[in-house]
Amino acid sequence: xxxxxxxxxxxxxxxxxxxxxxxxxxxxxxxxxxxxxxxxxxxxxxxxxxxxxxxxxxxxxxxxxxxxxxxxxxxxxxxxxxxxxxxxxxxxxxxxxxxxxxxxxxxxxxxxxxxxxxxxxxxxxxxxxxxxxxxxxxxxxxxxxxxxxxxxxxxxxxxxxxxxxxxxxxxxxxxxxxxxxxxxxxxxxxxxxxxxxxxxxxxxxxxxxxxxxxxxxxxxxxxxxxxxxxxxxxxxxxxxxxxxxxxxxxxxxxxxxxxxxxxxxxxxxxxxxxxxxxxxxxxxxxxxxxxxxxxxxxxxxx
Amino acid sequence: xxxxxxxxxxxxxxxxxxxxxxxxxxxxxxxxxxxxxxxxxxxxxxxxxxxxxxxxxxxxxxxxxxxxxxxxxxxxxxxxxxxxxxxxxxxxxxxxxxxxxxxxxxxxxxxxxxxxxxxxxxxxxxxxxxxxxxxxxxxxxxxxxxxxxxxxxxxxxxxxxxxxxxxxxxxxxxxxxxxxxxxxxxxxxxxxxxxxxxxxxxxxxxxxxxxxxxxxxxxxxxxxxxxxxxxxxxxxxxxxxxxxxxxxxxxxxxxxxxxxxxxxx
Numbered sequence: 001x002x003x004x005x006x007x008x009x010x011x012x013x014x015x016x017x018x019x020x021x022x023x024x025x026x027x028x029x030x031x032x033x034x035x036x037x038x039x040x041x042x043x044x045x046x047x048x049x050x051x052x053x054x055x056x057x058x059x060x061x062x063x064x065x066x067x068x069x070x071x072x073x074x075x076x077x078x079x080x081x082x083x084x085x086x087x088x089x090x091x092x093x094x095x096x097x098x099x100x101x102x103x104x105x106x107x108x109x110x111x112x113x114x115x116x117x118x119x120x121x122x123x124x125x126x127x128x129x130x131x132x133x134x135x136x137x138x139x140x141x142x143x144x145x146x147x148x149x150x151x152x153x154x155x156x157x158x159x160x161x162x163x164x165x166x167x168x169x170x171x172x173x174x175x176x177x178x179x180x181x182x183x184x185x186x187x188x189x190x191x192x193x194x195x196x197x198x199x200x201x202x203x204x205x206x207x208x209x210x211x212x213x214x215x216x217x218x219x220x221x222x223x224x225x226x227x228x229x230x231x232x233x234x235x236x237x238x239x240x241x242x243x244x245x246x247x248x249x250x251x252x253x254x255x256x257x258x259x260x261x262x263x264x265x266x267x268x269x270x271x272x273x274x275x276x277x278x279x280x281x282x283x284x285x286x287x288x289x290x291x292x293x294x295x296x297x298x299x300x301x302x
Numbered sequence: 303x304x305x306x307x308x309x310x311x312x313x314x315x316x317x318x319x320x321x322x323x324x325x326x327x328x329x330x331x332x333x334x335x336x337x338x339x340x341x342x343x344x345x346x347x348x349x350x351x352x353x354x355x356x357x358x359x360x361x362x363x364x365x366x367x368x369x370x371x372x373x374x375x376x377x378x379x380x381x382x383x384x385x386x387x388x389x390x391x392x393x394x395x396x397x398x399x400x401x402x403x404x405x406x407x408x409x410x411x412x413x414x415x416x417x418x419x420x421x422x423x424x425x426x427x428x429x430x431x432x433x434x435x436x437x438x439x440x441x442x443x444x445x446x447x448x449x450x451x452x453x454x455x456x457x458x459x460x461x462x463x464x465x466x467x468x469x470x471x472x473x474x475x476x477x478x479x480x481x482x483x484x485x486x487x488x489x490x491x492x493x494x495x496x497x498x499x500x501x502x503x504x505x506x507x508x509x510x511x512x513x514x515x516x517x518x519x520x521x522x523x524x525x526x527x528x529x530x531x532x533x534x535x536x537x538x539x540x541x542x543x544x545x546x547x548x549x550x551x552x553x554x555x556x557x558x559x560x561x562x563x564x565x566x567x
Contacts, residue, residue, distance in 0.1 A: 025529040032304045033527070045531075054545050056563075060522050060532035065348040067524065071531045074545060218348040246348065269525035270343065270353060271306060272392070 002286040003293040004279065006040065006261055008238045010161040010186045011122055013040035013095055013261055016294065017251065017279050020242055020265035021046055021099035021125060021165075022071070026085045027092075033272035038279060040261060041095030044081070046127045048101045049110045051077035055132065061198045061207040066219030066244075067266055068196045070132040070210035073101055078111045082118050090120030097163065099125045101133075105153055116159045123160050126151065126185070129167035129192035131214040137195040141167035144179035151183035163240060166190040168220075168227055177231040177239075189240035189263060190231060191224045217266040218244045225253055232258025232299060246274070248281025258299040306343070306392040312365055314385050317449040320371050320417070321381040323389070328364040330394055336425035337398025337518055337554040340368065341526035342380065343390035350376045355523045355533075357421035357495070357553070358394060369450065371417035395526050399425050399493055399516050399554050405432035411489040413439040413480055413504060415496025419450050421518055425493055426459050437462060437489070441476025441496075445469040477503040489513060495520075498562070505557040515557035521548040536561040 004015035019030070019042035026044045027036060036042065054074025061068045076084075089096055098121055102108030108126065115121060128150055129141035140146040141164075151164050164180040166173060168191035177188050193214025198207040224243020232239045241259030245251050246267045254262045267274035286294055313324035330340070341353035354376045359369040372381045383389060399421075410429055412422045419440055429436050441464040442448045448470060454461045463471030464479045472479040477500055488511065494504045495518035508515035524530030526549045534545035535552075537559045548555075 023529060029528045034303065054531065054534070057532075057534055057545070058522055059534065060524050060530070062350060062352050065351055067351060069524070069530070069532060074531050074534070217351055266351075269530050270351065272525075272527055272529075273305065 002283050002291065003295070004282060004286075006295055008187060008260055011095060015040040015279050015282070016255065016261040017275050017282070018042060018095070018097070018240065018261055018263045019268060019275050020263035021127065023265040023268045026081065027089050027096070028085065030268070030272055034276050036092045036094055038276050039094045041097055041122060043097040043099050043125050043263065044085075045075055046073045046099040046101040046130065047075055047078045047081055047111055048073065048103070049078055049107050049114070051075065051080065056209045058208055059210075061213070063196075063198055063215065064219060066215050066217040067269070068198060068208065068213040068215050069193070070208045070213035072210065073130055073133055078114050082114065086118055086120065095122035096120060097123045097125050099127045099165070100154070101127045101130070105150055108150060108154055109157055112154055112158050116157070121160060123163055123186070124154070124158060125163045125165050125189060126154055127165050129165050131167065131169060131193055131195045132210055132212060137169060137212050139167060141165075141176055141192070142170055144176050147176050148179045148183040151180050151185045155184040161186040163187045163189050165192055166231075167192050168224065168243075169195045173227045174230050174234045177235055181235050181237050185237065187238040187240060188231060188235065189242065191220070191227055191243045194220055194223070216244065218246055220244045221250060225257055228254055228259050229257040229301070245278070248278050248285055251278050251282060252285060252297070255294075255298050256301050258301075260298055304392075306390055308388045308390055311383055311385050311387050311389055314383070316381070318446050320369065320449050322359065322367060322369045323383065324362070324365045324367045325389060325391065326364055327366055327391070330391070331361045331364050331366050334358050334361055334366060334394040335398035336401065336428045337421050338394040338396050339526070339553060340391045340393035341395060341523070342368070344376045344379050346390070350379065352376075352524060353392065353526065354380065355526050355549070357518065358424055359420045360424050360427070369417070369420040369423075392526065396549055396553050397551070399518075401428060401432070405429055405434040408434050408491060409487065409489045410434045410491045410493065411437050411439065411480065411484065413476060413492065413494040413496065413500075415441050415476055415500040416443070416447055418494070418496030418500070418518070418520075421495055422493065423450065423454065426454065427457065430457075430459070436460065437483075439464070439476050439480045439483075441465070441479070441500075443467065476500065477507070480504070481507055484511065492516070494518070502562045505560060505562070508557050516554050517557050517560065518554045519548050519552050519560075521553070523549055525549070536563070
């Protein structure tokens with residue numbers, strides 16, 4: 001029996017596999033397909049204080065081994081989530097992480113203030129990196145100063161650990177990650193999707209109404225892995241890696257590069273059982289190589 | 303637990319631009335309702351990445367059938383799959399056509415535009431079992447776009463065809479043909495599937511004539527299970543106007559709930 005558990009210091013996970021925000025609904029969408037209790041954790045779809053309408057369709061375009069989305073964080077808002085959804089989740093024996101969004105710093109704080117009073121939440125993932133909310137892809141994670149400022153503010157009011165989710169759309173992601181660490185974040189998760197676009201040559205129109213969207217899927221994995229490696233080398237705090245992980249082998253690459261846990265995103269769309277299959281594959285990998293504790297493999301690139 | 307499953311392709315029929323695949327799946331065959339859909343994996347590799355939403359065309363014993371048009375890279379690759387090969391499918395998904403209540407001797411009209419005919423065969427058979435009176439309108443650009451005409455007729459279903467180029471049947475849009483025919487005999491219920499512009503016209507006619515209509519909408523889908531929020535259409539439902547997920551609310555939606563985009567007007 002392999003020990004797949006992971007200690008992030010501020011939070012223990014039964015295994016390193018976490019379903020990524022925006023690809024897992026509010027969690028309950030997946031209960032017909034998998035037992036949520038088997039997951040290391042899951043991050044619910046990003047929540048603003050108020051409900052959000054999202055972008056007009058088309059919101060999705062498929063590209064080679066990738067998917068560009070411009071959903072625009074449509075959602076029910078944190079109040080309705082707390083009243084209607086959270087009570088249905090808290091009995092699951094897994095780490096429930098809430099992806100926290102805001103139009104401005106006050107809104108991030110308001111979401112966290114409301115959630116601080118709710119039971120059953122393991123941590124907050126601070127979403128400062130969604131590329132398809134503002135038309136030009138702007139978000140706080142593009143700048144070390146705005147990153148520092150939001151993280152500092154939320155760390156002040158949060159009663160729970162804070163994971164800061166970083167954008168890959170920057171010149172040097174280690175600089176932003178370092179800024180988040182300086183501001184006191186408990187961990188960083190990376191990467192969010194890559195700012196991208198596609199055009200229909202016949203109509204000369206953009207494929208997405210929003211023009212820009214975020215690219216995810218296997219297409220981004222090598223770049224995401226490079227960024228995770230760079231950040232893991234520089235930071236003292238735990239790094240949660242993601243970007244195009246579709247199988248156990250992909251997850252192992254991120255762990256070996258230094259991620260202490262991984263998030264599974266786009267893969268959930270193609271196979272609702274992707275997370276549990278990846279956990280099985282990690283277990284098999286360890287058993288075949290007589291690795292008793294998966295955690296020992298983290299950051300061991302030769 | 304629901305699972306994606308590997309099923310065997312038991313038969314394939316091909317036309318120039320259209321393909322019909324029969325799949326052996328007793329499980330889905332026993333559960334599927336007309337108007338529901340499957341998410342079909344095109345390849346075990348990563349390109350094309352996403353599953354494709356395709357409606358259930360027929361249920362025959364332990365088999366289900368899908369009918370689709372080769373219109374992009376996904377459906378073109380899917381059209382290359384042969385008899386005895388395996389296909390990875392997830393379903394049945396979504397909400398189908400409303401078949402509650404008494405349909406006995408009710409006048410129903412089914413309207414299919416191009417590949418939109420696909421789910422209407424399954425629906426027609428269910429309505430026939432309920433002793434409904436069924437007229438099927440089937441429109442295409444040319445006579446090559448009406449490959450299922452004979453299949454409907456072989457099942458004793460009356461089919462009214464139109465082509466935009468006049469190469470077969472009524473010359474013009476199927477909605478014009480339908481509009482002229484319903485003046486002679488007013489239907490009690492309308493069911494339709496096809497391009498948005500066609501569905502919009504049908505919604506307008508249904509509203510004017512005060513006939514309940516249900517429309518099966520097409521949308522680009524990321525997952526088909528409500529997780530990605532990519533497949534939205536604008537609806538007004540229970541007093542709330544907004545972007546609703548077609549995979550969850552539909553794909554079949556009552557015509558009076560749909561708020562059409564400018565381009566469909």
